[in-house]
Amino acid sequence: MIRILSILVGLFFSVVLGYSFVVGAVSTASEGLPKTVEAQFHKHPEPLHLSSDGVFGRFDNQQLQRGFKVYQEVCQACHSLRHVAFRDLKAIGYNDDEVKAIAKTYQVPEYNKDTGEVKTRPGLATDKFPPVLYAGQGVPPDLSLITKARHGGAAYVHSLLLGYQEPPANLPKENRPGAGLHYNPYFANLNIAMPAPLTGDGQVTYTDGTKATKDQISEDVSAFLVWTAEPKQDKRRQTGWAVLGFLLFATVLAYMAKRQIWADKH
Template sequence: MTRIISILVGLFFAGALAWSLLWDTLGLAHDGLPHTVEKAFHEHPKPLALASDGWFGKFDRQQLQRGFQVYQEVCAACHSIKHVAFRDLADLGYHEAEVKAIAAKATINAKDPLTGELKDRPGLPSDRFPPVVYAGQGVPPDLSLITKARHGGAAYIYSLLIGYQAQPAKLLKEFPDAKTPEGLFYNPYFANLNLAMPAPLTSEGQVTYGDGTKATVDQMAQDVSAFLVWTAEPELEKRHQTGLWWLGFLLFATVLAYMSYRNIWAEKKGH
């Protein structure tokens, strides 16, 4: 009897799950999801080639430093990178004194070791970048892992940064009620086409690169996208090196095993 009841309960839950999935599918079909404004005008990210791409990819340190500069001067007012420590910047090619100077510019609220009270102090290399206190509505996303959290990764970030534009006349003609609301900005690379963040990169020379690279909007977008790949995967180069080492080892072991097989079974196959 108990077994029959268990089977009936299992069938009930399986039926409820199947009905839920069927109801959602019917709802999507009824809403006409493939014909919405988003589906019609949303664009896939533009191709972006970075030095870190591929099995043999390595970070371009100069580009990472330029990207960090763009982050500091343009993005840091709204977006934090709270999972990155100041000392990690040494991986970008900064010297110890430069890392200390960058950290000291930050204000860290931490416990006083003598009193236990929370006090503001200059940052240390061991500190992480402090979270941004944002005065506007909503909280802009932290960018530490953004290239892993968004489909398209760095290419999506790059496309979004250069994708701001006026709404196409075709969109307004086909969907008169889809005009971008006041206070939002049209960007075909964003999921619902309209986002609250205004274009952060607006003009050539918005930052002045120390290495002499021309700071076009496209270049700045590429550089900060490359930097955000590093914040999300600082161990990328080590992972690539480890993977190649293991592939070489497995290839060697395969050849050795095959040669052993031929040596051991050669005489027996001849009989």
């Protein structure tokens, strides 16, 4: 009798505890947790549709070359591409002579093991893009893998480049940008040290006749940075579809063989 009573009491308290937990969870979910100022004003990246999106997507080499031009003329002064070699540019439509000509415009550091000195020389097609020596405060991130390293990928880069604006009137004083900072709601803490890199339409002159609007410039360099982060994407997808086709064929063949072998078995 005592054992039964103890079980009933324990069951009662378990039910009460479970009920309290459920009610508390529902109450918290309905009321919502208090948001930080950053969370209230932070914006998610706007959608960006590129030709490389989706399982059937492919890179647009003409756009990638425009994006590379934007990188050279706008981003290169502060941001490096240390995981990309000059010869990799052949994958986006440049020929050998063009790649060699591009490489020669860069000064690549070279270590002399005999003297211990580091000197620079014109780049070769086999070299990687040299590191950028930034004289300002902080170290700007390398852009080779930026679309993989940031949530939102290319859409984040695109929105960030176009997102510079004046702080809203209701933004608390302590969250307003201080000296050397700029308000951008697409940046995690709203204030970013990088000044707006895109100043307006026509900042870059495209050789293919594309109108260089501010939005187009941002889209092109975002597409280029998708390629630098995963230059083998097109080949990987082609291989993937070939493997899937082979597996489908092998599955059908195995099923037909099974039917043939076991046709007369009971």
